[in-house]
Amino acid sequence: MSQKNMRNIGIMAHIDAGKTTTTERILYYTGKSHRIGEVDNGNATMDWMEQEQNRGITIVSAATTCYWKDHQINIIDTPGHVDFTAEVERSLRVLDGAVAVFCAVGGVEPQSETVWHQADRYEVPRIAYINKMDRTGADFFEVIKEIREKLGAVPVPLALPIGKENDYEGNIDLLLMKEIRWNPDNQGETFTISDIAPERQELADEWRESMIDALSAYSDEMTELFLEGEDVPLELIQKVIRQETINRSIVPIFTGSSLKNKGVQPVLDAVINFLPAPDDLPPVRCHHSKKDEDMLLERDENGPLAGLIFKIQQDKEAGPLCFVRVYSGELKSGTAVMNIDKKKRERVNRLLRMHSNHHEQISSVHAGDIAVVIGMKNAQTGDTIGSEGYPIILEKMNFPDPVISVAIEPKTISDQDKLKSALEYLKMEDPTFTAKENEETGQLIISGMGELHLDVLVTRIKDEYKVAANIGNPQVSYRESITQAVTHTELFSKVLGGKEHTAEITLKIEPLERGSGNRFTSEVKKTVLPVDFQEAVERGIRSSMTSGTLMGYETIDIGVTLTAAGFNELTASELAYQSAASLGFDNALRKAAPVLLEPVMNVDIMCPAEYVGDVISSLTQRGGLVSSIESRPAFELVIAQAPLVKMFGYTTTLRSQTQGRGTFAMEFSHFAAKEG
Ligand SMILES: Nc1nc2c(ncn2[C@@H]2O[C@H](COP(=O)(O)OP(=O)(O)OP(=O)(O)O)[C@@H](O)[C@H]2O)c(=O)[nH]1
Numbered sequence: 001m002s003q004k005n006m007r008n009i010g011i012m013a014h015i016d017a018g019k020t021t022t023t024e025r026i027l028y029y030t031g032k033s034h035r036i037g038e039v040d041n042g043n044a045t046m047d048w049m050e051q052e053q054n055r056g057i058t059i060v061s062a063a064t065t066c067y068w069k070d071h072q073i074n075i076i077d078t079p080g081h082v083d084f085t086a087e088v089e090r091s092l093r094v095l096d097g098a099v100a101v102f103c104a105v106g107g108v109e110p111q112s113e114t115v116w117h118q119a120d121r122y123e124v125p126r127i128a129y130i131n132k133m134d135r136t137g138a139d140f141f142e143v144i145k146e147i148r149e150k151l152g153a154v155p156v157p158l159a160l161p162i163g164k165e166n167d168y169e170g171n172i173d174l175l176l177m178k179e180i181r182w183n184p185d186n187q188g189e190t191f192t193i194s195d196i197a198p199e200r201q202e203l204a205d206e207w208r209e210s211m212i213d214a215l216s217a218y219s220d221e222m223t224e225l226f227l228e229g230e231d232v233p234l235e236l237i238q239k240v241i242r243q244e245t246i247n248r249s250i251v252p253i254f255t256g257s258s259l260k261n262k263g264v265q266p267v268l269d270a271v272i273n274f275l276p277a278p279d280d281l282p283p284v285r286c287h288h289s290k291k292d293e294d295m296l297l298e299r300d301e302n303g304p305l306a307g308l309i310f311k312i313q314q315d316k317e318a319g320p321l322c323f324v325r326v327y328s329g330e331l332k333s334g335t336a337v338m339n340i341d342k343k344k345r346e347r348v349n350r351l352l353r354m355h356s357n358h359h360e361q362i363s364s365v366h367a368g369d370i371a372v373v374i375g376m377k378n379a380q381t382g383d384t385i386g387s388e389g390y391p392i393i394l395e396k397m398n399f400p401d402p403v404i405s406v407a408i409e410p411k412t413i414s415d416q417d418k419l420k421s422a423l424e425y426l427k428m429e430d431p432t433f434t435a436k437e438n439e440e441t442g443q444l445i446i447s448g449m450g451e452l453h454l455d456v457l458v459t460r461i462k463d464e465y466k467v468a469a470n471i472g473n474p475q476v477s478y479r480e481s482i483t484q485a486v487t488h489t490e491l492f493s494k495v496l497g498g499k500e501h502t503a504e505i506t507l508k509i510e511p512l513e514r515g516s517g518n519r520f521t522s523e524v525k526k527t528v529l530p531v532d533f534q535e536a537v538e539r540g541i542r543s544s545m546t547s548g549t550l551m552g553y554e555t556i557d558i559g560v561t562l563t564a565a566g567f568n569e570l571t572a573s574e575l576a577y578q579s580a581a582s583l584g585f586d587n588a589l590r591k592a593a594p595v596l597l598e599p600v601m602n603v604d605i606m607c608p609a610e611y612v613g614d615v616i617s618s619l620t621q622r623g624g625l626v627s628s629i630e631s632r633p634a635f636e637l638v639i640a641q642a643p644l645v646k647m648f649g650y651t652t653t654l655r656s657q658t659q660g661r662g663t664f665a666m667e668f669s670h671f672a673a674k675e676g
Pocket residue numbers: 013014015016017018019020021022039040056057058079080081131132133134135256257258259260
């Protein structure tokens with residue numbers, strides 16, 4: 001299939017907005033799903049992993065292919081929970097467009113804002129679908145207002161709901177100027193089209209006019225027709241919508257109730273009519289690793305091979321399944337490719353296309369498309385695969401810091417081995433967690449991005465990899481830094497194997513602004529201390545930076561300058577300089593008024609107005625600072641920041657405090673000096 005007839009889309013939503021239900025309906029209507037898997041029964045076909053089914057939420061993104069009106073649509077499932085932002089980011093990276101699902105009752109919730117802004121960062125064109133029009137409290141026009149005001153987008157409704165809540169009947173299609181009602185007898189597979197009822201004509205005209213008015217801003221041709229009072233042809237309207245959706249100047253709005261099988265097919269039409277084909281998008285930013293220069297890569301099927309491994313899933317029989325998005329060239333089964341990041345050749349034993357409930361073996365996959373490669377051994381999420389002769393690296397993905405940890409203690413020696421291999425597998429799949437041995441206690445500590453993230457990892461280690469282990473309580477991952485600048489001279493002298501090793505260095509260490517990371521520079525001339533020895537100094541410092549002197553946490557935001565060095569040709573060794581640097585850095589750290597830094601989280605809480613007082617006082621007790629309270633139609637939104645350590649178990653507190661009606665979203669904001 002040519003790139004023009006291909007779409008790579010994601011369905012993004014706040015948790016519970018109905019992403020899974022909508023995806024299920026899409027798969028049903030596209031004829032690939034032969035039954036509708038209800039989320040509530042826990043048998044949705046997109047939710048592959050057992051665990052997801054138990055939790056009833058979607059955690060891992062999987063790419064699923066379906067076909068609609070001569071187009072191939074690859075759906076990349078994106079998780080809605082903030083603990084899984086890395087999953088969202090990696091999906092956004094390989095999408096060309098997205099359908100943002102909102103709940104007609106909840107509207108734009110804090111988590112939808114987070115995901116929306118992530119999509120802005122990745123420049124993903126979007127259409128929006130306002131779901132759950134059948135629910136009590138559904139308010140289409142309020143959600144549109146929120147999309148404009150809270151997300152700063154330009155919503156252009158292309159459909160209006162007829163009725164709402166129990167009386168939600170169907171939609172007015174503002175492009176066709178017709179009413180559409182879905183047939184309840186065949187799960188909405190067919191629908192009837194009728195003229196707009198007289199009592200709705202005025203409303204429809206008004207919104208049609210405001211649609212043409214909004215679009216005219218982008219088209220002189222349309223403006224002229226509009227001003228002359230002439231009809232604007234459908235083709236022109238569609239052309240302008242497509243162009244401006246892809247430019248990200250507008251967001252076409254659709255509505256429906258996925259659960260009641262209403263409104264989904266127009267969204268599929270919009271995916272092919274208004275969201276970009278892979279080659280509608282600008283060339284891909286990448287880096288030529290041999291020439292060491294940044295470049296733009298054309299999205300050309302006949303170009304050099306470049307693909308991004310955006311997801312790895314372990315399969316007990318087949319080994320790692322590597323989901324690859326191909327940006328240029330062709331990837332063929334039975335050939336060898338280069339993993340450019342790892343500088344290793346890899347076999348493409350088999351290529352698969354994934355459908356919702358089966359897979360299909362294919363012989364090749366072209367630029368623009370997504371497939372699963374079986375056979376790669378060294379791949380890790382985020383790696384680029386390409387050709388040896390043309391080694392380019394696609395842009396890396398951004399992953400936030402892991403801020404929460406648990407100790408994990410295997411029960412037997414055999415569990416220890418199983419744990420080791422489980423962690424290796426999980427690392428391939430998920431680059432956002434770390435596993436590290438505590439030097440003092442010998443305990444293995446795994447760190448992730450939130451309580452739920454760790455919980456999922458631990459459950460997988462126990463259930464999927466059958467490791468029997470004791471799990472500690474979640475702990476915050478602190479960092480260490482300094483508050484003063486100091487200069488320190490370290491002299492090193494040791495006799496090893498009958499030979500004397502000496503080094504002398506002077507280091508200046510100083511606090512850097514939060515978030516700047518660590519920096520090493522040298523002011524010492526190479527004639528004073530040869531390059532190899534300067535590199536040994538940097539190695540020593542970098543290794544010491546991984547554990548601070550207060551409690552052994554990683555040190556951050558420290559600038560180190562090598563200001564002077566002594567060099568004795570007879571006794572100098574790299575080992576001596578590396579050791580001097582390690583010890584010198586630690587000694588300097590102790591003198592520089594070190595501080596422990598703790599992760600501070602952005603916390604957004606939604607609850608009915610009557611609970612706001614209690615919510616604020618419990619947040620304040622937890623060291624939280626409330627920055628604002630916003631009124632929403634049905635809820636109040638409390639926006640605050642609080643130290644992560646105080647937020648453990650907050651879900652339970654909030655639930656009992658608000659009789660189950662409060663929800664919250666939490667995301668890492670920054671590290672700050674720990675109080676007390
Ligand atoms: N009334 C009503 N309920 C809906 C509709 N769509 C989905 N739901 C219900 O809303 C709940 C959440 O739907 P899901 O499809 O699981 O939502 P999701 O966004 O995928 O949620 P996560 O997988 O948890 O991120 C389920 O109980 C659905 O049955 C709808 O159109 N109307």
